[in-house]
Amino acid sequence: MGLQKPHSHKQKAQPITRPKNDENNGGDCFITSNLLINPPSIITPVSSDSPYNSWLLEHPSALGSFDRMMKVARGKRIVVFLDYDGTLSPIVDDPDRAFMSDEMRAAVREVAKYFPTAIISGRSRDKVKEFVQLSNVYYAGSHGMDIMAPARPLKSSGEAKHLAISIDKKDNDVLFQPAQKFMPAIQEILALLEEKTGNIQGAKIEDNRFCISVHYRRVREEDYGILEEKVKSLLQNYPDFHLTTGKKVLEVRPSIEWNKGHALDYLLDTLGFGNSSEVLPLYIGDDRTDEDAFKAIRSRGQGFPIIVSTIPKETKASHSLHDPSEVLTFLLRLARWRKGSSTSRSTFSNLGSW
Numbered sequence: 001m002g003l004q005k006p007h008s009h010k011q012k013a014q015p016i017t018r019p020k021n022d023e024n025n026g027g028d029c030f031i032t033s034n035l036l037i038n039p040p041s042i043i044t045p046v047s048s049d050s051p052y053n054s055w056l057l058e059h060p061s062a063l064g065s066f067d068r069m070m071k072v073a074r075g076k077r078i079v080v081f082l083d084y085d086g087t088l089s090p091i092v093d094d095p096d097r098a099f100m101s102d103e104m105r106a107a108v109r110e111v112a113k114y115f116p117t118a119i120i121s122g123r124s125r126d127k128v129k130e131f132v133q134l135s136n137v138y139y140a141g142s143h144g145m146d147i148m149a150p151a152r153p154l155k156s157s158g159e160a161k162h163l164a165i166s167i168d169k170k171d172n173d174v175l176f177q178p179a180q181k182f183m184p185a186i187q188e189i190l191a192l193l194e195e196k197t198g199n200i201q202g203a204k205i206e207d208n209r210f211c212i213s214v215h216y217r218r219v220r221e222e223d224y225g226i227l228e229e230k231v232k233s234l235l236q237n238y239p240d241f242h243l244t245t246g247k248k249v250l251e252v253r254p255s256i257e258w259n260k261g262h263a264l265d266y267l268l269d270t271l272g273f274g275n276s277s278e279v280l281p282l283y284i285g286d287d288r289t290d291e292d293a294f295k296a297i298r299s300r301g302q303g304f305p306i307i308v309s310t311i312p313k314e315t316k317a318s319h320s321l322h323d324p325s326e327v328l329t330f331l332l333r334l335a336r337w338r339k340g341s342s343t344s345r346s347t348f349s350n351l352g353s354w
């Protein structure tokens with residue numbers, strides 16, 4: 001694939017608000033085979049005074065840039081990766097009630113009809129599956145440490161190295177769990193966390209199989225320090241584990257070099273796109289852990305890392321969506337675009353159900 005050049009922008013100045021339509025608004029920004037080209041600034045923006053609007057210039061709306069993104073995608077094999085919490089579902093106080101809407105489910109189902117689609121979440125794989133309830137998507141739980149993927153012949157030596165860690169076959173899919181050996185320690189930590197945080201009102205421990213979430217969204221502000229201290233002091237006895245932070249959540253994770261970015265690469269490999277220059281991964285996520293996947297797309301040299309955020313934040317994403325409702329709109333448009341695109345239809349003819 002040749003190097004693509006950014007389109008020049010000769011567009012009419014307009015207010016920089018959340019663009020809802022794709023024509024002539026927002027900057028375009030896409031990744032080519034070698035470079036991620038940032039969008040040229042929009043000419044004479046009427047209002048770029050708010051920090052969010054300034055941030056949008058660097059991370060333009062994926063809705064506003066949709067047509068341009070799809071021009072880049074034409075003839076390529078789009079593979080869709082989606083985070084769950086805060087992307088497909090709203091962030092809620094009770095993590096057990098982070099349900100996705102029927103509309104969102106229908107949109108994901110529609111997208112998965114046309115593109116290989118995987119949900120990569122920090123939750124346990126079973127939990128995400130329970131929320132999503134779709135049979136035509138791949139699921140990767142525990143930040144990608146628990147993947148059910150299609151069985152493929154091994155191609156790269158990297159893949160073989162990881163598969164040697166743990167592999168289990170079920171039907172035609174392969175269960176890939178690189179952190180399997182940590183399971184006994186995880187169970188120990190889980191029990192201790194439940195015991196030690198039981199008296200902190202509002203603290204909620206979630207068993208995500210290969211990682212553990214300590215939710216503190218409902219913990220009183222004055223109790224947070226005690227909670228954090230308890231978690232940290234417990235982990236001192238487990239040097240093979242470390243703590244990461246997310247949205248009102250502390251996460252205990254085994255210290256292995258595996259994250260959502262590795263999961264994205266692994267899934268692309270197993271789908272047969274490992275070294276393909278024709279694949280265009282598209283990842284939508286809202287949290288810090290999604291940055292690893294954004295980085296993975298950047299290092300591949302092509303694809304669209306899209307962050308979901310209502311506030312400006314430091315990110316490796318090229319594009320943005322404001323909230324799950326914009327994710328819904330984007331997914332619907334993606335499916336509709338594919339439906340109307342005879343060129344890409346033939347591209348997918350060798351992908352079985354896709």
Ligand SMILES: [Mg+2]
Pocket residue numbers: 083084085086087285286287
């Ligand atoms: Mg999330």
